[in-house]
Amino acid sequence: MYEWAELRHFRYLLAILEKQGFRIAAEELHTSQPNLTVQARQFQENIPVRLFRRMKNGRIRPTEAGIAFIALARFLLETRDEVIDALIAIGQGEISSARFGCAPWVDPTLFRSFLAIHQGIMPACAIRPTYGDTSQLAEEVASGTVDAALVTLPLKHPELQIEELCRDRLVVCLRKDNPLAGKASLQPVDLEDNLAVFYHPQRHPDAHDRLLEQLGAAGVKVEVRSHAAHPSEMQALVKEGYGFALIREGTALDDELTTRPIAGVDWTVETAVIYHRQRYPKTVPVLVKQLRKQLAKSGKKTVTDKVSVMMKAATGVRKHPSRPEANQNIPVQLKLLSE
DSSP: OOTTOOHHHHHHHHHHHHHTSHHHHHHHHTSOHHHHHHHHHHHHHHSSOOOEEEOTTSOEEEOHHHHHHHHHHHHHHHHHHHHHHHHHHHHTTOOSEEEEEEOTTSOHHHHHHHHHHHHHHOTTSEEEEEEOOHHHHHHHHHHTSSSEEEEESOOOOTTEEEEEEEEEEEEEEEETTSGGGGSSSBOGGGGTTTEEEEEOGGGOHHHHHHHHHHHHHTTOOOOOOEEESSHHHHHHHHHTTSOEEEEETTOOOOTTEEEEOBTTOOOEEEEEEEEESSSSOTTHHHHHHHHHHHHHHHTOOBOOOHHHHHHHHHHTOOOOTTOOOTTOOOOOOOBOOOO
C-alpha cells in the first residue's frame, strides 16, 4: 500500500525534524540541500499529513504529527538495524544454538510462543529451554550461561537489558467450597486472616517485600503461614486448606480450586524478557518485537513499549505530580513475583 515509502525518506525527514532545518540536516547526512528537499517533498506529496511548518527565521517546527514521526521513525530505523544485525549473525554462523530461560510465574504459553518465534526465524537452531528463579536466571544471563530469559518483575541488574512485555492481573485462589467463592469478586477485607499462602520470599525477596508493602497500602494485614517454591505448590497448599493465595489470572487450576478478582484494586504481575546489554544473540531484539506484536494481536494487556516512551519524550508530555486526575480512584498496582 505504501510501496513508495523508502527508508531513506524516514532517515532524511528524521534529520530535518530533529535539526529543525534543511541545511543543518543536509550537513549531518553528508548530502546536498536540494536532494534533501526533493526527498522530503516526495514523502509529503504521498501522505496527507503535514509534518512541519516553516518559521520566519528559516527554521522549521514539527507539527503534532511531526513529533510522532520522530519517535516512530527512530523505532523503524532501529528495527532495520536489528534485522540486519540478525541476518549478518545468522549468515556468519554465530547462532548455532540458543539457551532460553523461564521463571515459574511466567505464563507457559508465552514461553512456548517465545521459543516458537525463534524457531520460525532459525529452524535449524537448537533451542535449549531452562527453568529457574528470576534471580538465578538473571545471573545466568549476565554470565552468558543463558542467552535470554522470560521473568517476572521487579528486577534490577546493571548488565541486563530488561524489556517489559505484558502484565497479568493477580487474582485470589481459593477452594470452590469456600463460602467466599460464592461472591463474584472479593473485597480487600476478605483477605484478612485468609491470605496466608505466599511464594517463598527467598526465591524473590524484592517481589515479596513489594507485595507486603502494597498489601499494607491497601489496608490488608496478613499473617503468612505457608511458603511455596512454585505456583503449583501454592495451589496444593490452598487445596489442602492452608489459606488463600494470589496467582496470575489465567493460570491452569486444580479442579477443586477457583479464582476471584479483588474489587477496587489492580494488582498485576509483569513479565519481561532479559538479555545481556552487550553479549546476546542478535535475533533476540527482533524476537522481542515479534512477541510484542503477537501479544497485541491476542488482546493481551501489553506494557508500554519503547515507541510510546519515545513519543512521550518527544512531545514533552509529563504528568504533573500535584495535579491528580478528576474522579481519582487510582488502584494500587503491584509489579511482583518474579517467579
